[in-house]
Amino acid sequence: xxxxxxxxxxxxxxxxxxxxxxxxxxxxxxxxxxxxxxxxxxxxxxxxxxxxxxxxxxxxxxxxxxxxxxxxxxxxxxxxxxxxxxxxxxxxxxxxxxxxxxxxxxxxxxxxxxxxxxxxxxxxxxxxxxxxxxxxxxxxxxxxxxxxxxxxxxxxxxxxxxxxxxxxxxxxxxxxxxxxxxxxxxxxxxxxxxxxxxxxxxxxxxxxxxxxxxxxxxxxxxxxxxxxxxxxxxxxxxxxxxxxxxxxxxxxxxxxxxxxxxxxxxxxxxxxxxxxxxxxxxxxxxxxxxxxxxxxxxxxxxxxxxxxxxxxxxxxxxxxxxxxxxxxxxxxxxxxxxxxxxxxxxxxxxxxxxxxxxxxxxxxxxxxxxxxxxxxxxxxxxxxxxxxxxxxxxxxxxxxxxxxxxxxxxxxxxxxxxxxxxxxxxxxxxxxxxxxxxxxxxxxxxxxxxxxxxxxxxxxxxxxxxxxxxxxxxxxxxxxxx
Amino acid sequence: xxxxxxxxxxxxxxxxxxxxxxxxxxxxxxxxxxxxxxxxxxxxxxxxxxxxxxxxxxxxxxxxxxxxxxxxxxxxxxxxxxxxxxx
Ligand SMILES: Cc1cc2nc3c(=O)[nH]c(=O)nc-3n(C[C@H](O)[C@H](O)[C@H](O)COP(=O)(O)OP(=O)(O)OC[C@H]3O[C@@H](n4cnc5c(N)ncnc54)[C@H](O)[C@@H]3O)c2cc1C
Numbered sequence: 044x045x046x047x048x049x050x051x052x053x054x055x056x057x058x059x060x061x062x063x064x065x066x067x068x069x070x071x072x073x074x075x076x077x078x079x080x081x082x083x084x085x086x087x088x089x090x091x092x093x094x095x096x097x098x099x100x101x102x103x104x105x106x107x108x109x110x111x112x113x114x115x116x117x118x119x120x121x122x123x124x125x126x127x128x129x130x131x132x133x134x135x136x137x138x139x140x141x142x143x144x145x146x147x148x149x150x151x152x153x154x155x156x157x158x159x160x161x162x163x164x165x166x167x168x169x170x171x172x173x174x175x176x177x178x179x180x181x182x183x184x185x186x187x188x189x190x191x192x193x194x195x196x197x198x199x200x201x202x203x204x205x206x207x208x209x210x211x212x213x214x215x216x217x218x219x220x221x222x223x224x225x226x227x228x229x230x231x232x233x234x235x236x237x238x239x240x241x242x243x244x245x246x247x248x249x250x251x252x253x254x255x256x257x258x259x260x261x262x263x264x265x266x267x268x269x270x271x272x273x274x275x276x277x278x279x280x281x282x283x284x285x286x287x288x289x290x291x292x293x294x295x296x297x298x299x300x301x302x303x304x305x306x307x308x309x310x311x312x313x314x315x316x317x318x319x320x321x322x323x324x325x326x327x328x329x330x331x332x333x334x335x336x337x338x339x340x341x342x343x344x345x346x347x348x349x350x351x352x353x354x355x356x357x358x359x360x361x362x363x364x365x366x367x368x369x370x371x372x373x374x375x376x377x378x379x380x381x382x383x384x385x386x387x388x389x390x391x392x393x394x395x396x397x398x399x400x401x402x403x404x405x406x407x408x409x410x411x412x413x414x415x416x417x418x419x420x421x422x423x424x425x426x427x428x429x430x431x432x433x434x435x436x437x438x439x440x441x442x443x444x445x446x447x448x449x450x451x452x453x454x455x456x457x458x459x460x461x462x463x464x465x466x467x468x469x470x471x472x473x474x475x476x477x478x479x480x481x482x483x484x485x486x487x488x489x490x491x492x493x494x495x496x497x498x499x500x501x502x503x504x505x506x507x508x509x510x511x512x513x514x515x516x517x518x519x520x521x522x523x524x525x
Numbered sequence: 526x527x528x529x530x531x532x533x534x535x536x537x538x539x540x541x542x543x544x545x546x547x548x549x550x551x552x553x554x555x556x557x558x559x560x561x562x563x564x565x566x567x568x569x570x571x572x573x574x575x576x577x578x579x580x581x582x583x584x585x586x587x588x589x590x591x592x593x594x595x596x597x598x599x600x601x602x603x604x605x606x607x608x609x610x611x612x
Binding site: 077078115118119122497500501504507508511 | 542564566570572573576577580582
């Protein structure tokens with residue numbers, strides 16, 4: 044008999060959460076603290092979704108999405124997790140750019156950007172200030188037809204080098220391009236390129252371990268190896284989910300799965316109005332990623348060449364070039380022994396944005412050949428910064444959009460949810476089906492560790508409101524342990 | 526609760542949400558955002574705390590009423606008149 048991953052689960056909960064990404068877990072923790080009974084179902088063996096890691100022979104621990112996040116994560120962790128989680132967040136000191144247009148290190152904050160733009164790029168102080176003020180003041184109600192490209196052209200006409208400085212890190216951070224609405228840029232920029240880039244000391248494994256401890260403390264039932272294949276709906280009201288062949292009931296279901304899978308597969312299109320489905324059909328998925336994981340042999344060292352390195356050999360910046368399978372642009376994250384105190388080991392992870400369609404339909408041989416090519420080109424590039432690095436490596440591995448799809452079940456292996464229009468669909472979901480909610484990477488601005496976690500909180504507020512409207516907190520559902 | 530008790534309850538909530546802030550010199554007529562490091566997530570927390578502590582729902586359209594301490598007190602006092610102070 045296969046192991047029963049649902050052993051001891053209750054027959055009903057106040058809320059069932061599908062997926063343990065940062066959006067799902069943060070919502071679950073908050074709802075439990077607000078007094079609701081919560082079940083989190085995750086299909087993978089690890090919790091954390093894209094906030095994940097893996098271990099390999101030779102003592103290597105490799106992080107997937109721990110490259111950097113904005114300062115706001117400290118406050119979010121302290122408020123919705125614990126002081127212990129928040130206290131492990133530290134600033135990355137050395138962020139570097141290296142491309143044919145410019146090469147320098149930056150502390151990645153407003154003061155430094157202002158100075159760089161004046162001294163290196165010769166922009167007037169007033170223009171820089173004006174740009175920062177405009178970007179900071181942007182909000183939802185602004186004109187959506189203005190793209191980030193229009194915004195940059197307005198302030199820095201014809202200055203492709205400045206566009207690169209301002210856009211490249213954001214493209215890596217959330218997959219957005221010069222063609223996306225300027226307000227998505229504005230909101231993300233104000234979070235990200237303002238007070239530095241931060242990381243989690245101890246690595247993603249420690250973060251998730253601490254979060255799991257907190258979930259347990261607050262009484263959340265968390266299960267891995269549990270794949271939800273259906274959200275149960277009757278007469279436009281949520282009833283629960285079907286998971287590993289069993290039905291479990293709840294008043295609310297919060298899906299941390301991709302918004303399109305939630306609607307099209309888990310719920311089923313037959314439950315939604317034609318007008319809503321029309322909106323759904325317009326939602327574009329965001330792009331995916333390729334990564335190369337490089338483990339340095341125990342005992343070897345590498346010099347400090349920065350924490351985060353945005354490198355490119357492209358003469359000029361275009362959003363499209365970043366997506367090409369043989370792109371000449373990538374970011375390197377360097378993990379020095381300080382990342383995981385006590386482990387005394389180095390690792391390097393290279394990330395590029397990628398299109399699912401470039402990888403999905405290859406036969407096995409061609410797929411392996413392209414993966415090898417990716418690894419080789421990545422090492423050729425890395426050697427410019429870390430001479431002779433090949434001789435120090437004892438683990439090498441690559442992932443592609445199909446890898447991301449397999450682990451997260453996101454359509455197209457998306458790294459960053461959907462384009463902007465996905466957010467409205469996500470928010471309108473409960474209006475279609477009572478008790479059905481979605482939280483997780485969506486609409487560009489709700490992406491990344493901070494975006495996903497905060498969106499989890501925003502949606503948990505709606506779930507709490509809903510649960511209290513259907514039943515007073517003191518009236519507990521009849522439950523049996525099975 | 527009297528308006529003075531309502532004011533005290535709001536102060537308690539803000540102190541929980543923003544433990545690093547010194548609230549002793551709070552000016553009731555000045556926007557909370559301009560005096561303290563409060564962002565839109567913090568205001569959402571205030572709404573959630575009001576629901577948790579007093580079972581009071583503040584509709585999204587009324588969020589602007591929470592902009593200063595005095596507007597909070599004015600908005601909340603009639604809605605919390607039958608409540609005992611908690612927390
Ligand atoms: C290569 C890469 C690098 C990144 N780097 C950074 C970075 O440096 N900084 C940053 O802030 N962000 C980064 N991000 C983005 C960030 O990791 C994500 O935006 C964020 O973690 C997404 O959280 P989420 O809540 O949307 O859920 P996800 O992490 O997408 O998790 C969803 C979870 O739901 C589960 N699930 C889905 N369907 C089902 C089902 N039917 N049943 C059960 N479980 C299901 C999945 O297995 C998964 O665990 C990166 C992303 C990638 C891919």
